[in-house]
Amino acid sequence: MPVIVSTAELSAADRVERWHEAVTNTFVPLGVDLLEEEPSPGDIVSDRLGVLRISRVQAGPQTVTRSSRLITGEDQEFVILTLQERGTAVKEQDGRQCVVRPGQFSLSDSSRAFRKTLHERFAFTSFQFPREALSVRHEDLRLLTATTFTGSEGSAAVLAQYVAGLARVTADVDDAVGRRLAVTALDLLALLVDERRGRLSRPHSATAAATLVRVKDHIMRNLADPDLSPRTIAAVHFMSVRYLHKIFEQDGTTVAGWIRAQRLERCRRDLLRPRALETGVAVIARRWGFVSAAHFSRAFRDAYGMTPREWLVHGLPDARRPGEDVAA
Structure with a gap:
């Protein structure tokens, strides 16, 4: 009061x-x-x-x-x-x-x-x-x-x-x-x-480390948002974009790189799920914030050495791989 x-x-x-x-x-x-x-x-x-x-x-x-x-x-x-x-x-x-x-x-x-x-x-x-x-x-x-x-x-x-x-x-x-x-x-x-x-260049700054934890938590809760960006993240946490980039540099990565890695990992996991073939690669990519199918495919191949479609087929049981004779 x-x-x-x-x-x-x-x-x-x-x-x-x-x-x-x-x-x-x-x-x-x-x-x-x-x-x-x-x-x-x-x-x-x-x-x-x-x-x-x-x-x-x-x-x-x-x-x-x-x-x-x-x-x-x-x-x-x-x-x-x-x-x-x-x-x-x-x-x-x-x-x-x-x-x-x-x-x-x-x-x-x-x-x-x-x-x-x-x-x-x-x-x-x-x-x-x-x-x-x-x-x-x-x-x-x-x-x-x-x-x-x-x-x-x-x-x-x-x-x-x-x-x-x-x-x-x-x-x-x-x-x-x-x-x-x-x-x-x-x-x-x-x-x-x-x-x-x-x-701020101190590698073990307690303030920067605590801030980085909060920022990463926010990113993980908003991975599906295609508009997630350094600018929107900085605004939510009342910090400058420059400082946001700085704390990720201390962690040995970049803001965009960390977001992309988390999205790709979620896509990789979803592509191994039993109903992934029915869901489709494009839907799974959009689910985790990828707007462009071509960009997603390139990023996935760079990260995992194969296309999303190849990964999906690679992860299917033999009996479910398309184009094969199930009775063979």
Whole structure:
């Protein structure tokens, strides 16, 4: 159930204290400096989706600071992904400063000091989760805080699109689905961090391996679809086509090659079934997503050293082989 906080009904004087309390309760202990003489009203709507706390915040100009004195060794460490929707934010952490505009996002780590300044009325959606839930190296994350990610290209675009969608459906999914959606979001963020740090070439990347398992499962469940392609597969899994090809390269194959091999294997098995002769080669090929009979025949011969028809006849009991005298 969402938690809604608004200072709209308060006097300008009372808004300062109430807003500071709302910001700290929603995120982590923060210093808040409102930049208007008479503070504008602010609203925070928060909800949970698995390990994610998703909060939409809109308010007037302000600076929020996570100073070292607000950080204690007993605090749980959080990562906050902030997707900017209106206004411009200037963020500082780990010796860097970045400007985040609408459609862009950035990362903050609550275990170290940071500052964010918004000079105009703004709106953003944040996604906060425990640091230990993200499977990336601490040093890699540290090098990407206060960095602007443009949500219009590559894996950053996939992540931005996915988390924006999560914010829209939070109230409509049950806990079990919510936990799985949150895990996928963190997988996508880990993918982005690994990509930016040049770690996708690691042959034993846990993130890539887990993603490959999910992708292969999807392919197996959709082998019969003739429109199955790298583009449609990447879209379903909220990843770039480039990354999809990358994880298959790590597995020593290609997307198209793996799909073709699985389809051919299913056809090979079906051609050995008792009623295969009655069903026919063309029907079996279409059953597993082959549109062109000629293409199927060539691919089958390349894979197994004989045509589908030859394989079918080869697998028949002697008494059922066409053109032979059953009584002989």
